[in-house]
Amino acid sequence: MTAQKSTQTFDVMVLGAGIVGVSTAAHLRRLGLDVALIDRKHPGQEASAGNAGVIQHNGFLPFGLPKDPMGFLRSSFNLGGPFSYRPLTLIRMLPWIRKYIQSSYGEAAEAYCKAIMPLRTLAVQSHLELAEASNAGRFYRKGGWIHLFRGQTSFDAGDLERYYARIYGVDYREMDGEAVKALEPGLIVSGIRAVHWTESRSVSNPAAVVDAFWRGYIRDGGQYFRADAKKTIRKRGGWSLEGERGPIFARHAVVCLGAWSMDVLKKFGERYPLAVKRGYHMHYRPLSGASISRPIVDIDNGFALTPTDFGIRLTTGVELAGRDAPPNPQIVKLVKRRAEEIIPLGRALQDEPWLGSRPCVPDSLPIIGPSPTIKGLWLNFAHGHDGFTLGPVSGRVIAELLTGKTPCADVSGVSPVRFQE
Structure with a gap:
């Protein structure tokens, strides 16, 4: 008879290990939380690997x-x-x-600029801070x-x-x-x-940067699990998922799944275009x-x-x-x-x-912040062409919001509440 594996409990599970998810997990860990980073592949293997490798200060x-x-x-x-x-x-x-x-175009483009600039202003600095902490500066x-x-x-x-x-x-x-x-x-x-x-x-190597950030997160005591995020279950007091090494439970879940985000969110009644x-x-x-x-x-x-x-x-x-x-x-x-x-x-x-x-999404802005409808669910996706640029700073913002700190940037313009009817 096979012994049942005991549940591993964390403060936060981060769903998705691209640059957005890895950066989010790294910042949460640096703030002292127990973090489980979840992905079905090795970190940084999807869109985070295939971009032009630019951290834009313009845009x-x-x-x-x-x-x-x-x-x-x-x-x-x-x-x-x-x-x-x-x-x-x-x-x-x-x-x-x-x-x-x-x-x-027009006034909408001006609104985009006002919403994105607080993040873009900190993008290079946020990258370099994580790079220094993870020995990724050589890239x-x-x-x-x-x-x-x-x-x-x-x-x-x-x-x-x-x-x-x-x-x-x-x-x-x-x-x-x-x-x-x-x-x-x-x-x-x-x-x-x-x-x-x-x-x-x-x-010079976007995938290697994400890998270095991930290794730095692991050295800081973070945990990583291979699992299918689509199997995430909402439970009383938090979120549960079956991983390769047994069940995982966390009080908070952060969705950083990029193009796959709605595969998870639609299960919980969340709707984003x-x-x-x-x-x-x-x-x-x-x-x-x-x-x-x-x-x-x-x-x-x-x-x-x-x-x-x-x-x-x-x-x-x-x-x-x-x-x-x-x-x-x-x-x-x-x-x-x-x-x-x-x-x-x-x-x-x-x-x-x-x-x-x-x-x-149609306004070209990322979705960063707590779910307007579900307690303990946090969103950090839809970065469009800016995933590599904004991953570290948006990860820092989510970590600060989740722990009750004042965020480093004004993210009111990219809040999920803008999609509430």
């Missing part, structure tokens, strides 16, 4: 979709551009897309990142972003092709305009003499190029498709063709593109 506006109907439809068939859509997904998501576009680099504009029209469209930079005191430098070439000799930039965001940071923006990446070994020293973004075509420990990472723009839909390798092929107009990428270093999902 004042939502990642907007075209508001002109004809421009929107044209982009639907432009697989190599900033946006691509599958026809059936487009039809199904039209109400969500309409709300997203309405939230991306970080200064130098900012460069936004390239292939024409005057797209450069002029970025005026509002630069206006907010001046308002919030964020440094940037406008450059012509010659100035870009002086900074990044490996680029082909004839006729290109650019903006160098000097105060942002980047990393979460969708996913999918993205792909591939690594390349550049041809002789071609290199970059910091991330480069082609604004017109939506892709990013990042120097990593594995070669140059080409990260695509947004694909609106079902989270679990089959991948579309044509997107990477077409984006690579556009990318090679500015740098000869050379040989691919992966057999297949990596594919991940960025969780997003």
Whole structure:
């Protein structure tokens, strides 16, 4: 007869071990709580591994979709551009897309800026603090990142972003092709305009950063369990889950599951308009003499190029498709063709593109704070394109809120209560 395993009890269980979940668990542990971090995979293996590795100090506006109907439809068939859509997904998501576009311009864009800046202002500092505590500093680099504009029209469209930079005191430098070439000799930039965001940071290996944060959390006495978060049960006085090493119970649960958050929350009657923006990446070994020293973004075509420990990472723009839909390798092929107009990428270093999902709600803001309806349930997800940037600071905020401390940033603009009818 097999002996029944005894229940392990914690103050908090953190569901999801991407950079948001790991950072949340690390901050909770640093405040003295007993923490169980839960995931079905090794930490940092989903969207936290596949991004461009940038910690943005800019980013004042939502990642907007075209508001002109004809421009929107044209982009639907432009697989190599900033946006691509599958026809059936487009039809199904039209109400969500309409709300997203309405939230991306005018007064709504200004509201976004006011809500996100308290977090973004602390993003770099919060990263570096966790990096120092976990010996991850070797992955970080200064130098900012460069936004390239292939024409005057797209450069002029970025005026509002630069206006907010001046308002919030964020440094940037406008450059012509010659100035870009002086900074990044490996680029082909004839006729290109650019903006160098000097105060942002980047990393050479996003997955390794999350792994280092996780190892630091374990060294501090945190616990990690392989388990399926979808099996979480609400019990009197807390939350229960069956893990590989037996049952787990905690008084509080923090949902940090990114694109999978609603798989858990809908069981408890929580409703948030979460969708996913999918993205792909591939690594390349550049041809002789071609290199970059910091991330480069082609604004017109939506892709990013990042120097990593594995070669140059080409990260695509947004694909609106079902989270679990089959991948579309044509997107990477077409984006690579556009990318090679500015740098000869050379040989691919992966057999297949990596594919991940960025969780997003229509106002493009994360959802951070206590559930408005369920005691002991905390939410930290829907970071969209900012998961890697904002993971450490949003984790700190949740830890401070949960322990009754004054949070380091005003998060009233990203509270879950904004979705209450």
